[in-house]
Amino acid sequence: MRVIYTVFCFLLLLNVCMVQAEPISLSLSGQESSPLKVYQNVPIKITNTFQASLYDLTVSKPALSKELLSVAEFFPGQSFDLSFPKVGDYEICFSREKNEVRTCRDLNVLKRIFAQYPSITKKSAS
Secondary structure (H helix, E strand, C coil), rough: HHHHHHHHHHEEEEHHCCCCCEEEECCCCCCCCEEEEEEEECCCCEECCCCCCCCEEEEEEEEHHHEEEEEEECCCCCEEEEEECCEEEEEEEECCCCCCCCEEEEEEEEECCCCCCCCCCCCCCC
């Protein structure tokens, strides 16, 4: 029984350590009104999937009027990983042309809850 518990813990640890960034799209598919849902401290990959550069890309927390990240020119195919340590609403904004109106996507960062497993106890032989 102890071996099974040890293997289970190892596999759980391996799964937690091998987390890769979840890709998100900045596409203009008409779904901009619904926020993208991501989890706290889970990396996401932001990629420019357009055939042209994006300009004045920012990641901000609107409630605090705080800009967390700013990229002047985001080239086609370029990407970066990002994670949010705090739960809340964030915003990613960009422009398809220099000095033009910006498009914004809302991000809803949710608290990540881990499942709790019952402890395994060894029964004594009676």
